[in-house]
Amino acid sequence: MDFSADSLFSALFAALLVQWVRKFLKTKERVPDWDPKLAHVWIAFGLLVPISAGLDKGYLMGLIWLVAFVYMAQTAKFLREYQPSRTLFMGVLPFMLVIFVLNMLEGFAPSLFKAADPVLDVLMPVISLWLLATFFLARRQQKDWVKLEAERAVEAEQRRIAEAKKQELEYLVSERTAEITRQKEELQHALAELKATQDQLIQREKLASLGELTAGIAHEIQNPLNFVNNFSEVSAELVKEIKEERDRGEDRDEGLELELLEDLAQNLLKITHHGGRASSIVRGMLQHSRASTGQRELTDINALADEYLKLSYHGLRAKDKNGPASRFNAKFEIIADPSIGQVSMVSQDIGRVLLNLFNNAFYATQQRTKQEQVAGYQPTVTVTTECANAKVRIRVRDNGTGMPEEVKAKIFQPFYTTKPTGEGTGLGLSLSYDIVTKGHGGTISVESWPGAGTEFVIELPA
Numbered sequence: 244m245d246f247s248a249d250s251l252f253s254a255l256f257a258a259l260l261v262q263w264v265r266k267f268l269k270t271k272e273r274v275p276d277w278d279p280k281l282a283h284v285w286i287a288f289g290l291l292v293p294i295s296a297g298l299d300k301g302y303l304m305g306l307i308w309l310v311a312f313v314y315m316a317q318t319a320k321f322l323r324e325y326q327p328s329r330t331l332f333m334g335v336l337p338f339m340l341v342i343f344v345l346n347m348l349e350g351f352a353p354s355l356f357k358a359a360d361p362v363l364d365v366l367m368p369v370i371s372l373w374l375l376a377t378f379f380l381a382r383r384q385q386k387d388w389v390k391l392e393a394e395r396a397v398e399a400e401q402r403r404i405a406e407a408k409k410q411e412l413e414y415l416v417s418e419r420t421a422e423i424t425r426q427k428e429e430l431q432h433a434l435a436e437l438k439a440t441q442d443q444l445i446q447r448e449k450l451a452s453l454g455e456l457t458a459g460i461a462h463e464i465q466n467p468l469n470f471v472n473n474f475s476e477v478s479a480e481l482v483k484e485i486k487e488e489r490d491r492g493e494d495r496d497e498g499l500e501l502e503l504l505e506d507l508a509q510n511l512l513k514i515t516h517h518g519g520r521a522s523s524i525v526r527g528m529l530q531h532s533r534a535s536t537g538q539r540e541l542t543d544i545n546a547l548a549d550e551y552l553k554l555s556y557h558g559l560r561a562k563d564k565n566g567p568a569s570r571f572n573a574k575f576e577i578i579a580d581p582s583i584g585q586v587s588m589v590s591q592d593i594g595r596v597l598l599n600l601f602n603n604a605f606y607a608t609q610q611r612t613k614q615e616q617v618a619g620y621q622p623t624v625t626v627t628t629e630c631a632n633a634k635v636r637i638r639v640r641d642n643g644t645g646m647p648e649e650v651k652a653k654i655f656q657p658f659y660t661t662k663p664t665g666e667g668t669g670l671g672l673s674l675s676y677d678i679v680t681k682g683h684g685g686t687i688s689v690e691s692w693p694g695a696g697t698e699f700v701i702e703l704p705a
Contacts, residue, residue, distance in 0.1 A: 257311040257342075258284055260335070267381070268328050274321045301389070308343040315339065327385040333479060334377025338370050358429060363658060430460075465484035467517035474517075478510040542590040544635060548626050551594055552577055554623075555601035571609050573622035580629045592671060593703075594680045596687075597669040600639045600699050601626075607697060608645025613642065633705050640698040646691040679703070 261284045265271075270278040315335060322328035345363070348355050451592065485503050488495050556575055601624065608622030627638040655676045678689045683704040 257307050257339075260339075261311050261314050264318065264331065264335070267331065267385075268318065268322060270318060270322075271565055273325065274318070277318065277321050279316065281314060284311075305583075307660055308339055308346060312336075312339045312343065325388065327381040327388055330377055330384055331381040333615070334381070337369040338374050341366065351547065368621050392640045404449055414688070467520040470517040471514050471521070474510040474514045478507055480512070481507045481510065481636060511649055520535035537590055539587045541585035542588050542593070542638070544583055544586050544593075545581070545589075545628055546575070547590060548597055548628060549577050549579070551597045552601050555598055555605060559605045561601065572611065573605060573608050573624060575605075575626075577626040578628070583628060583630045583705075586635055588703065589678075590681060592682055596638075596675040596701070597637070599675050600701075604639055604643065604697070605673070607641050609643075611642075611644045611694075630705055634669070635703045635705050637701040637703075638698060639701075640696060642696040645693040645695050645697055646689075647693050651689060652693050655687075 261281060265278065265281045271279055304574045313330060319328050319332035345359075348359065481503050485500055485507075488500050488503070552575055556573065559573060604624045605622075608624065612620065612622055622642065624639070624641045627640070628636075629636050655672050676687055679701055683703055685701060687702075688700050689697065690700075691697040
């Protein structure tokens with residue numbers, strides 16, 4: 244077949260088909276490196292068409308369709324992940340192959356080409372329909388793919404935003420971590436300074452307490468020392484007078500000497516008394532400052548209270564210098580809770596506390612007896628033990644003189660005493676307070692009614 248208008252139209256159609264596929268698949272965006280070659284397909288066709296016309300060989304148009312097929316196949320390869328590209332290539336492939344085969348038959352086997360006319364009359368409509376169907380399918384796939392790409396773009400944007408937020412959060416976390424680390428270091432530094440300050444305050448408190456204790460000891464011990472010093476000076480003068488009287492020889496007055504010796508003996512007794520008083524103050528001070536080293540042991544608190552209650556009463560009666568007829572008598576009783584059982588404690592220390600409270604109670608009733616002389620007054624000391632809320636409670640109540648509020652506020656201070664000079668050191672309740680609170684983790688409180696009595700309450704862990 245010679246070159247003709249039909250051949251020219253066929254070549255033009257092949258070139259336009261390649262360009263249409265280029266636009267349809269958007270190769271400029273999807274394969275930017277390959278797209279310029281598709282754009283220059285006109286150059287290849289522009290060379291082949293004149294050559295075919297110059298040689299007057301129309302069958303050379305088959306080469307144009309072959310070139311178009313190669314371009315299409317290469318484009319499909321580059322876009323193999325793009326579903327519309329594969330679908331469109333599967334639609335165009337049969338059409339292009341048929342056109343290529345027809346051009347070859349027409350040029351090299353005209354008789355066979357004519358014999359194939361009835362087949363082509365049936366085949367071409369089918370191929371055309373197939374091309375049209377794949378085109379519409381590719382269009383639908385292209386729309387779906389656009390939606391999918393849009394969704395992927397949204398997901399990618401969301402991932403980008405999430406990644407940006409993640410990086411921002413990581414940055415904020417790192418900043419916050421650095422801030423927390425800095426604050427931690429500042430707190431540790433402040434804690435170290437606080438501990439150092441606390442140690443200094445504790446040391447100052449110890450020194451202050453030591454100063455108060457020293458002042459109290461000096462004040463309390465000054466009275467017996469004054470007596471000792473005064474009686475010592477008087478005794479020295481008596482000894483001097485005795486010597487002078489003895490130096491007179493026969494003129495000495497033995498009666499005067501005897502009187503001076505008796506005065507000297509009385510002075511020595513007073514020196515001994517006040518020296519013992521000073522010694523008791525020192526012993527009390529040592530007991531107050533000494534930490535207990537006793538071991539805790541299970542103790543029957545009811546039996547302990549009963550024992551020391553009797554010991555206190557009989558000890559007070561033994562010190563009473565009045566005769567048997569006027570000796571102090573009091574009523575005392577213990578109301579014990581048998582459910583208490585045994586309690587872990589340092590029994591010697593708690594015994595010391597109870598003895599001190601009992602002594603104070605009996606002393607208060609004794610003083611009220613002396614002060615009031617009320618007919619029908621019965622000095623009474625009552626001790627009650629009970630267990631409640633995992634605590635052992637011991638109540639020591641008397642109907643003695645009682646205490647006003649200003650005295651009650653100071654009753655646990657070291658060296659504060661309501662007894663006359665020489666009868667109390669003021670360390671008993673202070674020592675009792677330390678034993679109960681610091682030594683056993685308990686509490687001790689007091690309620691008092693002036694002229695009616697006093698009640699001390701001790702609470703210890705059961």
